[in-house]
Amino acid sequence: MAQDDTERLVVAISSRALFDMADSHRVFEDEGVEAYCAYQVERESEILRPGVAFRLVRKLLNLDRSATRVEVILLSRNSADTGLRVFNSIEHYGLNVTRAAFTNGERPWRYVRPFGAHLFLSADPNDVSQALAAGYAAATILPSAQRDETVEEAEDGELRIAFDGDAVLFGDEAERVFRTQGLDQFSASERAQARAPLPGGPFKRFLSALHNLQNAYPAEQCPIRTALVTARAAPAHERVIRTLRHWNIRIDEALFLGGLAKSEFLQAFAADIFFDDQTGHCELAMQHVATGHVPFGVANERPDPAPESDHETTPDR
Structure with missing residues (x-):
């Protein structure tokens, strides 16, 4: 079959x-x-x-x-x-x-x-x-500052995965408003579009696959836990919640930090990995949890991107 x-x-x-x-x-x-x-x-x-x-x-x-x-x-x-x-x-x-x-x-x-x-x-x-x-x-x-773990320690507990929102789970349109027009206009824009779902970002399909896998287990026995860890705060929270509802995707925990540093919250969540598009957030997070930088969206745009090559000078072997 x-x-x-x-x-x-x-x-x-x-x-x-x-x-x-x-x-x-x-x-x-x-x-x-x-x-x-x-x-x-x-x-x-x-x-x-x-x-x-x-x-x-x-x-x-x-x-x-x-x-x-x-x-x-x-x-x-x-x-x-x-x-x-x-x-x-x-x-x-x-x-x-x-x-x-x-x-x-x-x-x-x-x-x-x-x-x-x-x-x-x-x-x-x-x-x-x-x-x-x-x-x-x-x-x-990214290189990690975590302590070394034995193989046995790596086996234990739930699988816990944390995501940033804009430019990771969602597109970067809201982040562009924030960077070009400031926090007040960003908040006003998100309030006005609270019922309009955000576009999907590069990790939407991965989150959906995780969600489907979670649904394969009884709710009380699910070994996977997810978290949204975002710098957003009220009133910009509503659009995020309604977007996930529109996608019919479950997030177990949602942390709206209003600009607070994410690293201690990730440590408290005990994330096995955290994904964020901004290098500053990643550099702080990697001191506590395994971290993946997602070089997508306005925070990672470069005026003259390097041309694509089949043979890079520093390959990941």
Whole structure:
């Protein structure tokens, strides 16, 4: 019987987001591709340490060990040869990751759609930006200041995912009003459009997939909890609430912070990961929780974007 995609969640992740590959990446940057390849092959039996997104992946896979509702796909710029160390590490930790694309330096995000992924996580900002531009939910996994965790600790508890609102779950039209016309006009605009749903942002489809997965569990036994953590405050809250209602999507917790720093609230929520479009918010959040920067919308616009290239100078291997 074919799997019902309305109850299926697929996440694609790069090697360097899943594992700590700082040493090997340093070899690549300092000595080049050939030295990197030799380094990985020589150490292919050495197990990589968990990376920033390891906890998230572990919890995702523990939701459904049969991999019929949740699947994690590896998308890597490694070659199949250098990727053997990554697969050895996946096997060592008992991660049920069986599908992968090793692109040998070319853009791995091209395979997001064929694999049916709802989310792409990478340590390479260029890959993430290109994936977002192509219409996929994607985030750059940032280095974390969290304490090291054992594998056992990473297994415990609910999966908790937190999102910013504008330019992440929603489009950035309201953020543009705020930046160009100020807080008073933003508040007036949101009050006037309170019953007009916000446009969907890059993470709407991912949130919808999470919502559908939550609905596959009895309400009192659901192992997934979501939170909206936004700088909005009243009266700009109503449009957000009505938008989620219009989408028929459930958010378990909604924090309207009115400009307060988000980091302590994320720590209190115990987020396994937080997604935000603004680098300042991300830099504070990454001190407490795993954080993904979503380079989308007006906060991330650049006057002269770099041209797309198949072979980046600092690939996410």
